[in-house]
Amino acid sequence: MRRIVAGLVSGLWVLGCAHAAAPDPYPSTYRAPASAPTLIRNATVLDGAGRRFDGADVLMRDGRIVAVGAGLSPDGATIVDGSGRWVTPGIIDVHSHLGVYPVPELDAHQDGNEATDPVTAGVWAEHGVWPQDPGFETALEGGVTTMQILPGSANLIGGRGVTVRNVRATTYQEMKFPGAPHGLKMACGENPKRVYGGQDRAPSTRMGNVAGYRQAFADAQDYREQWREYEQELAAWERKGTGRRPSDDPAPVPPKRDLRLETLVAAMAGDIQVHIHCYRADEMALMLDLAREFGFRVAAFHHGVEAYKLAGRLAKEGVCGALWADWWGFKIEAYDAIWENLAFVDAPEGGCAIVHSDSAAGIQRLNQEAAKAMERGRRAGLAIPPERAIRWITSHAARSLGIADRVGTLEPGRVADVVLWSGDPFSVYAQADLVFVDGALAYDRARPRGAPESDFLLGQPIGGAR
């Protein structure tokens, strides 16, 4: 469809038709760590795909899941006794600000909101990620092996999110999930209008919010058109011959690259997963109309305190709800929270409920948050066994990030991100005993704690804390 003219049209890769071939200018340098084959024996296994296996084994080799089942042959693998313990896929958080809002919360480390313009689609969260955030290690201790790091919600369109592997690294590129699509962070409601209304500029109302999204996407449509025209002109020019050209027939000049609009064009092309911070049911419905108007798909509504009011439509349109179990009341758009939100969003055929954290504290206990919602759903009459609820922090999360073919379940061939829990992960007393990333042991609770992973904490007076 499009001929690649190296060095001339470096902006073209965002146009959707050739994204697969497009090089990421900030490529992942993640390398799966070396791993010995491991066999976890005789555990209760929740595979993330909706199945439960009692007294089952899990075999990992070369960083992949080989099999889940009874009586697997170790074939030279290191054997881990899983008796009385539970196995789940590595936990995935679709909404984290680790690295962009790291701890300590220092003035110079507030890198998550480019709150200087309501549409900053050109910024990338990954360019603000500080890999030394101590929160990565505590998240790992909670079983989190993959997360999406997003810009904040100050802006209507805040920029691109990045999906990372939760491994110790000096650069974020070493964490970047190879081949995972970018996310696009958008925000409904109070936050953008508060930030900009407070500066006497648009948006200061929900009307202004929607006008802001629409203008941005309309501009992106126009931009997409400019590139299309340019491509056509270029193609025509190239067809005229390969020989020496007269000086009055120069090559067509490409449009000036616009990083904001490139991102939005890529979102419309489906190359970027759209994640929208949106609390109220009526605003989620508005955003679904916006998505239809401009031809993009919403991967998930985040926070969605009122998602339960729109559960049927979300399921029908294949939109996930990335939710908390019970946070509420900090603003009026978070007033109508119910404990059953996740369970109600999960209930319809095709429902996609996700537990997210948005918090360096909450990310450590996504299993407990899922447990709370699971129990309330049961008490409201829904059948939610653990093998169903575990999907809220594994495969559903992977689906919304566009990486469900690689992580999120323990199906054979999947990346061996595995957590061995001390007991039922839906208990407050359960702890991650072992966490495997790509089949390699990344955390072992029984091992005496050594130096902290974060360079920042190294040499600080925290000794006895570990």
Place this chain on the structure above:
Amino acid sequence: MHFAGALLLLVPLVLGVSPAATAQDVLIRGAKVHTAGERGTLDDADVSIRGGRIVEVGQALAAPPGATVVEAAGRPLTPGFFGGITAIGVEEISLEPSTVDNSPTHGDGKGAFEPRPEFDVTRAFNPDSVVIGVNRLEGVTHAMVAPSASEGGTVLAGQGAVARLDGRWDAFAPASRTLFVDLGARASQASAHTRAAQFMLLEQAVGEARPGPRPLDSDFRLLTPQGRAVLARYLSGGRIAFRVDRAADIRQVLDFASATGAKPVIVGGAQAWQVAGLLAKARVPVVLDPLSNLPMSFDQLGATLENAARLHEAGVPIVFTNLITPTHNAYQVRQAAGVAVAHGLPWDAALAALTRVPAQTFGLGAELGEIAPGRAADLVLWSGDPFEVTTVAEQVWIDGRAQSMRSRQTELRDRYRPASP
């Protein structure tokens, strides 16, 4: 439209906890009674309640005439839980200033130190707040309603007290009154951007509150006459809660307290474990969030999930609070208690940190916090282990009166409940 409907639905809830109702006589039979007191846990025990007070705890008790009998069928019964240091009843929606009364900004609002210890947040308490019902439904029967220094506010935040959460208008126990002082990095803006000034200014205020000649006409006067009177009360054996995290600042607080005669309580205390011996020796309680394990500031380097266990081990009285979402989700202290147990705190100590120790810490030890004769019958019957995330409170009593087990959230749930498949 929907909102008006929700308001109408609230009416019966409010009537259900009418303060005019009399306390009840109840016999709770066959519970696993966690007394949080000397008797520990009693299996298959009965609790007899008359006139809203616990009169007897034991086996095979006879029902008082006319008493409601509740068959516990072996389920756990605990004292009602303390919800921590909150703004329950004085903060409806955090980001709506018209509904928030706990955070005074005196002076120019730009960081001038204008201490008003006479500020009493309990005067703003709304017993009809839906935040109360949501927390009570999770087993929280009382909580400290506290002021906090807002940005640009004052280090001397004002006074709070423990509220009973059954919708009564006169919710506060006078014995629980506490003065709150915010120190450390989080309050530096309100004190010349240095924590050294916090102690300088506090000592100056103390000097004014003490009897003796004072320069009434001085430009450097800090307190109003009422403020001096209030501060003087707290300095003569009153309770002052210091929000402070850093070990060095905790030492300063202990010195300040012993020099001035105030009875200190540490709130926050991320590094408290580093000075556990000192705190234990001085019998200074620490109100902490067991989930605080991140260095949110340099004051909190070394924050650990083992803070509770280490302090308890050293003999420091500990009380739980939720520091992240202290008001709307105050009830999460019971989940946090479970996490503390998973990180080394004995189960009974975790229960005490939600019941007996907060009652003792805030002057209500004879009234609340244990299941024992003479105590108010503030009780919770649980579906299972009260710290477990899959456990719910099945019935809550305050002063022996069964509380409505509905809230605005359950009304919304029932309106939108999906049809059974």
